[in-house]
Amino acid sequence: MTLLESSIGVEDLVLLEPLEQESLLKNLQLRFENKEIYTYIGNVLVSVNPYQQLPIYGPEFIAKYQDCTFYELKPHIYALANVAYQSLRFRDRDQCILITGESGAGKTEASKLVMSYVAAVCGKGDQVNSVKEQLLHSNPVLEAFGNAKTIRNNNSSRFGKYMDIEFDFKGSPLGGVITNYLLEKSRVVKQLKGERNFHIFYQLLAGADAQLLNTLKLERDTSGYGYLNQEVSRVDGMDDASNFKAVQCAMTVIGFSEEEILWVLEVTALVLKLGNVELSDEFQANGTQASGIRDGRGVQEIGEMMGLNSKDLERSLCSRTVKTAKEKVVTALNVIQAQYARDALAKNVYSRLFNWIVNRINESIKVGTGEKRKVMGVLDIYGFEILEDNSFEQFVINYCNEKLQQVFIELTLKEEQEEYKREGIPWEKVDYFDNGIICNLIEHNQRGILAMLDEECLRPGVVSDSTFLAKLNQLFSKHDYYESKVTQNAQRQYDHTMGLSCFRICHYAGKVTYNVNGFIDKNNDLLFRDLSQAMWKAQHPLLRSLFPEGDPKQASLKRPPTAGAQFKSSVAILMKNLYSKNPNYIRCIKPNEHQQRGQFSPELVATQARYLGLLENVRVRRAGYAFRQQYKSFLERYRLLSRSTWPHWSGGDREGVEKIMGELNMLSEEVTFGKTKIFIKSPKTLFYLEEQRRFRIQQLATLIQKLYRGWRCRTHYQQMRKSQILISSWFRGNMQKKRYGKIKASVLLIQAFVRGWKARKDYRKYFRSGAALTLADFIYKSIVQKFLLGLKNNLPSTSVLDKKWPAAPYRCFSTANQELQRLFHHCRCKKFRDRLSPKQVEILREKLCASELFKGKKAAYPPSVAIPFRGDYIGLQGNPKLQKLTSKEEGPVLVAETVKKVNRGNGKTSSRILLLTKGHVILTDSKKSQAKTVIGLESVAGVSVTSFKDGLFCLHLSEISSVGSKGDFLLVSEHVVELLTKMYRTVLDTTQRQLPVTVTEQFSVRFKESDVAVKVIQGPKGDGNGKLNCKKKGSHSLEVTV
Secondary structure, X not given: OOOOOOOOXXXXXXXXXXXXXXXXXXXXXXXXXXXXXXXXXOOEEEEEOOOOOXXXXXXXXXXXXXXXXXXXXXXXXXXXXXXHHHHHHHOOOOEEEEEEOEOOOOHHHHHHHHHHHHHHHOOOOHHHXXXXXXXXXXXXXXXXXHEXXXXXXXXXXXXXXXXXXXXXXXXXXXXXXXXXXXXXXXXXXXXXXXXXXXXXXXXXXXXXXXXXXXXXXXXXXXXXXXXXOOOOOOOOOOOHHHXXXXXXXXXXHHOOOHHHHHHHHHHHHHHHHHOOOOEEEEEOOOOOEEEEEOOHHHHHHHHHHHOOOHHXXXXXXXXXEEEOOOOEEEEEOOHHHHHHHHHHHHHHHHHHHHHHHHHHHHHHHOOOOOOOOEEEEEEEOOOEOOOOOEOHHHHHHHHHHHHHHHHHHHHHHHHHHHHHHHOOOOOOOOOOOOOHHHHHHHHOOOOOHHHHHHHHHHOOOOOOHHHHHHHHHHHOOOOOOEEEHHHHHHOOOOOOOOOOOEEEEEEOOEEEEEEOOOHHHHHHOOOOHHHHHHHHOXXXXXXXXXXXXXXXHHOXXXXXXXXXXHHHHHHHHHHHHHHOOEEEEEEEEOOOOOOOOOOOOHHHHHHHXXXXXXXXXXXXXXHOOOEEEEHHHHHHHHHHHOOOOOOOOOOOHHHHHHHHHHHOOOOOOOEXXXXXXXXXXXXXXXXXXXXXXXXXXXXXXXXXXXXXHHHHHHHHXXXXXXXXXXHHHHHHHHHHHHHHHHHHHHHHHHHHHHHHHHHHHHHHHHOOOOHHHHHHHHHHHHHHHHHHHHHHHOOOOOOOOOOOOOOOOOHHHHHHHHHHHHHHHHHHHHHHHHHOOHHHHHHHHHHHHHHHHHOOOOOOHHHHHOOXXXXXXXXXXXXXXXXXXXXXXXXXXXXXEEEEEEOOOOOOEEEEEEEEOOXXXXXXEOOOOOEEEEEEHXXXXXXXXXXXXXXXXXXXXXXXXXXXXXXXXXXXXOOHHHHHHHHHHHHHHHHOOOOOEEEOOEEEEEOOOOEEEEEEEXXXXXXXXXXXXXXXXXXXXXXXXX
């Protein structure tokens, strides 16, 4: 799809008509209201923050933009990221992606989208995936420690981040380096109304479990901490608890050990607890003001957690040691000075912790030396800020944005026009605002504001913010972009918004008024040596490493560089890095001040469009050329499009390029030839060249494939022909050898038969008539002897369970071999029985009887085979009451166990103790140990039992007996196999009759009133081990579920 087909508004502002500020704003508003947040200005991407999640991201869109050129689909951040990545990979040019805009314009989200796209389209593999995961997981860690809620943005970056992602020659990521700029550490101790401290403090208190909070000596309630804004503790749409878990997980993925994570959280907790250290007024003996700790509990907890001496920490907070050449002077601090020292310590601890985290991430993602690398830089830095009260932090932030605007001006506007002049191309100059004068106002080495600030900080004597402002007023009184109350009075201007302690700079983004109060202290960024030494004495490894200057051996009297000088140096390095790479721009715009979806403020957007130079950028693009390239590079890429330049060209580079464009019939207005470069007017012309090149590559690839296939087929044919000749010769030789062998063997066989026939014919008359029988008998006896002797030497073991037996060597010995095996087995069994004791014999007979009764009939039999019959399952020896129930004449109790008796009336079960003696079956009460029923064995007519694994059985009694008149007994036993086996043997020994044992699921039970048909079924489990359930089906039927 082209830029004009099915589009809402104009997708590339270069095509906008008429080219005016009003039409530009209307086009952006129209596209924004239709959720088209991206618009092009040539190769620059304009992004309007929608303040909502749109369904235009993810793997599906990544795959779509990966296979298309820049203008082929709708404007998208993926298209710009794809151009940068493809240029890095195939053109071998280092890239940088500059994301600029106000705070809240969506710069951080844009950087995440760029990184996620690059991670998705680059190479695969375990090592590559590990590097990508580490790079992507660095974002949530740095956001937690470096982002905060501000008035304009719920997730505002309070530090600058520049990440260099390094790739190998295949385009797979190898690692990266992160550089951070000027963390806003003043936020640690003070926040404006409606703002929060850094996210990590709230995430820690909300997401840590009780054990971790106890370890860190923290409470979950945020209202108990002096450094946290009590008005705003939560942010809509942000889950601090889940974000804390995500940060812990991300740190683990990056490579932090569990010990390092705990160290980081302990130092974070230290900062929180420093805010709760309250200082009170005290007076020394000479009457001078001093200070002290109001409640020593907080200092004591810090000492316990960090391995610090709480007295040393209290002393370093409330006093200051000044060393001179001859002596050491200890000065007590008043409350204001002590509070400043406490806050300075908290800010320094947090700032150094943040730098340590960045360095630790760099250690995990760094690339080894020695490899040739390609680099893509992604810059996500704080946006331009104009607040009600602007201080030193806003000053350096806006200075950085001025430098970025200068890069944009020089690389897109100024450089573009100057390049046309250098190349001798006719050009009509486009006016634009060059902010170099503003940058020079701030950063000039001798006469810049930062230089004046450093000079004032280093000057001996009384130094204050007012003296600094006075110096600025004197130096810049006639500067066009500097204003103050003094300069306005000199020009007889009246402005009630300008305070006496303020100055104003006319930035490219608008006028910003700065309050100089605190400039000197924030630029000095001093931390008393006593506090550094106290932190260095801590036993905590991380905290100790953050303050190396606290080591007395490394103590230095040299003044550290100021914060402004450090930041200026960092910005200079950043600018040098950006100038060395090919830039790709994302210009982020904030549609409204209230972070509301669907709301577009034309006035606010117009202001941003003006200082971003969007209109000037469009004018330069429309008047200029979309693509330019050195003749040599262009010829190298497109020489295959002309038969004159392909495959070899001996002329000059420019002549070769002109030859190519001439054969392609390019229009003169579309192509211009400079001194060293070719310039192409329309992107469509470039797309046409790329399409022709792609088609030509396919043709050349087809030609190469054709030639290769022909060579391969010829080579293959020649190899096959040689192989066929060799195989044929070997085959014919082998066939003749086999034929000769068969003829020779046949001749020898015929000769043997002839010689045998002659021998038998000559000697037949000398053989006796019975010689054959004698010889056969002798041979048979020899074979039998050999068989028996061999069997003697190979007899199996004497174990009755060993079923091995040598096989008969001949079929005629099969019957004899089976009989010998049977005799040998009987012999082994007899010897085994002779070794058994009478008790063991009795146990085996019981097992044999159980086998005859239940083997193959009842499912409970197989599990009972390996379990010996105990007989006593209730501890009869320890119950004299039960022993009295049996007479001495009957002998010992054979079985004693607890059974369940099924009630004849309702089918319910009750527990009974069953005693089996040689003469009776006794059922007793399990609680009172009194005999309920005594059944003589002669009265037992039979037993019915099921085939399942259950223990249900029925004792059928003869009707003529006294007990039998009451009816049969339906019992349940857990050892039914043992019980019925012993009952069967006892009845056989006592009455000389076999007890009928019937295995069936349906049997008749005679109760006192009448006969009842019992039907046993299995329950849903199907294992027979479920709970027994009896249901009466009328008066003559009982269904039992087991």
